[in-house]
Amino acid sequence: MPAKMSSLLTLRLDILSRILPLTDIADRCKIDKFWLVVQGQLGTYRVELYWGVALRLAESGSSPISRIPQKTPGRCESRLFLPFPH
Numbered sequence: 001m002p003a004k005m006s007s008l009l010t011l012r013l014d015i016l017s018r019i020l021p022l023t024d025i026a027d028r029c030k031i032d033k034f035w036l037v038v039q040g041q042l043g044t045y046r047v048e049l050y051w052g053v054a055l056r057l058a059e060s061g062s063s064p065i066s067r068i069p070q071k072t073p074g075r076c077e078s079r080l081f082l083p084f085p086h
Helices: 003-022
Strands: 029-032 035-039 044-048 054-058 061-064
Antiparallel strands (some): 035 044, 054 061
């Protein structure tokens, strides 16, 4: 993993580990290496912490549930995009 990716991932892991315990869903979440694992009402989900890929886990395997929008020139970069089912 390139140093830039590694430092970004380390920063995200640090921030998430500090913020997650303060949330209402902390008891349903855990950090597993580079993933945030969330036990939801409809299933278990994994969010990859570097790229933001979200997967729904099932007995038959996992499937993507979202696509993070590409950056568009002239678009406000301060927006926060969250994964939603498509």
